[in-house]
Amino acid sequence: MKGLPFLLSVLLSACAAAPRKDREVASLKTETPCQARAKLVLAIHGGVGYVASEAQARALADVLQGGHARLAQGARALDVVQWANEQMEDSGIFNAGKGGTRTNQGTVELDASIMDGRDLDAGAVASLKDVKNPIRLARMVKDRTPHVFMVGPGASAKAREFKLETVTPDYFTASAEKKSESSPGTVGAVALDRCGDLAAGTSTGGLFGKAPGRVGDSPVIGAGTYANNKTAAISATGEGEKFIRANVAGRISNILEYTRENLSFAVRESLNQVEAIKGSGGLISVDRQGEVVIATTQKEPMPSGFVREDGKLVLQDAALK
C-alpha cells in the first residue's frame, strides 16, 4: 500500500440526502434512455490541495444529486459527465469556466476534455479565452468534428460555428492579483450509467499565474482524462505536468486491461509514479463493475464525492452544515 492515503467514504465526513426532482432533468438533451438496469455511479471532484468552502460543498452535493436523478432516469454517462462539469464551470467557485484562474498576464485560458468509454471517442480543448463552457466545446469537438483536440483561436472559432455561448474577459470572477482570491480546484466527473457505459470529463483554468499558452493534464487524453468500457473512467487533478509525464489516466486503464489487478492497485500505482517524479494531486475513478476509487498523493485534501444507486451522497473534504 506504500502509505498512500485512500480517502474513501468510510474515513470521511459524509452526508446523506434523498435525490430530488430537478427541473432541468426534463430539458436534458440525451440519447435514447438506457433501458438496462446496471447500477449507476457518479463521482465528481472540485480539485485538490484545499478543503471546500460551504458554498463549494453545497455545489458538489447539488451536482451529485442532480446527476443521480439524471442517471436514475436513464441518462447516458457521457451526458451526465458533461452536465456535471458545466454546473461546476458555471458556479464561478471552482477553477474552471467562470471561476477560471488568471495567467501571469491577467488573462483566463481554459482547458477541458471528455471521453466516451463505449468507443474511446473523445474531445479536448485548450487555451480558450472566450468560451463559456469548455466542456461543452470539448463535447462538440468530439461529436461534430473529425478531430479530438483543438486549441486556441481555432477552437474558439469552432465554438462560434457551433453557436456555443462566448463571453468577454469580465465574465470571469477570479482576481489577477491574489492567489487566495482565485478559485481553487479543477473540476471533473466520472460516471457509470444504467447501460453499463462509462464516461469521464475534466475542466480547468489551469495553474494560477501560469505562462500564457501553458496546458496541463486536463485536456490531455490519457493524462487527466480517460474512459474505456473495458476498464474504467478517470478524471485527475493536481500538478498537470507530472500527470502528463506519468500518463496517469491511461496508465490506470492499461493496468486494468492487461493485468488482473483491480482499480485500487491501478490507481495506487499511477499515483506512486506521480510521487516518484515529485508530483502531487489526486483523481476520481470508477471501473466497469462500479467500484469507486478516490485517491490522492500524500496528505492532499481533495473536495470530492460520489453517489450510487441508493442516492446517498458521500462527500470528502467538503462538509455540509
Next chain:
Amino acid sequence: MKGLPFLLSVLLSACAAAPRKDREVASLKTETPCQARAKLVLAIHGGVGYVASEAQARALADVLQGGHARLAQGARALDVVQWANEQMEDSGIFNAGKGGTRTNQGTVELDASIMDGRDLDAGAVASLKDVKNPIRLARMVKDRTPHVFMVGPGASAKAREFKLETVTPDYFTASAEKKSESSPGTVGAVALDRCGDLAAGTSTGGLFGKAPGRVGDSPVIGAGTYANNKTAAISATGEGEKFIRANVAGRISNILEYTRENLSFAVRESLNQVEAIKGSGGLISVDRQGEVVIATTQKEPMPSGFVREDGKLVLQDAALK
C-alpha cells in the same frame, strides 16, 4: 499476430553504409558524453502512408548516419533525438518544420514533443506558426520552464524569450492548394545511447487541410511520443485522433511495465487498438534492451529505418539508388 504486417528489416529494401565523420558532431551541445558502453540504437521515421522519394530516402539515411556518429561518440539519446528531428524539420521535404503542411486557411501550424526516458521529463508544443524548429522549442519547454506543454502564441513567446529562430509564413514550402504538393510525413526519432538511456521525439505539421487549432497525437505525451528507461521509447505517426484515443505510446510503455510481454506484443496490441477504432498509422520503438520494432496498421508503407552499433543502415519504404 492477427495479420499485422511487421515491416522489419529482413523483409525490406535495405542498404549498408559506414558511418561517416560529420562536421556537425563537434558542435553538438550535449551533456557529459556517456562513458558506459551500452549498445546504441537510433530509429527514425518520416511519416506513414507513402513511399519515400529519392530525396527523402537520402535524408533519412543521412540522419541515421549522423545520429549514429553522435551516439558512437557518447552523445545522449535526448540530444540525438532532438538533432534528428531538427534535420528533418529543416529539410523541407517532410511534413514538419519548413515542410509543414497547410491548414484549410493556408496557414502552417506545427506541433512537436520530446521525452527523456531517464526521468520521464518531457516538453511539448502545439499550434506554432512562426517557430523554425518546434522540436527545439519542445526541448526548451522541458529544460527551461516548469511546464511540459505549451501552445499557440504563448509558446511562440517562449521561443522568443529563449532566442530560438522564428520565421515568417513564406519560410514554409508546402502549397496551400494541392495535397500532392504538400510534404507527406510527420517525422520522429527514438534512441538508446551508450549510457543505456532512452529518448523519443516527434514533429509534425499535422493533417493537410486541417482546421486551424487542430492538434494531433504528435505533441500529446502518451499518444504520439513516450519514453521510459524502464520500458521503451516510442514515436508514432498516422491518424492522430485515433492515436490519442488509443493512448498508443503510453499503452506500449504500460504493457511493458506491468506485464511480461515483449515490445513486439505491446506494439501489436496498441496498433490493434488503433485498428479497432478504424484508425491507421505506424510507429517506431526501441526498448531498454535495444530491441527495435517498426510497425504499421494493415498495408501502410512507412518510410523509416534504424541503425545499431555496427553502423549498418536499415531502411524501409525508402530505397536508395
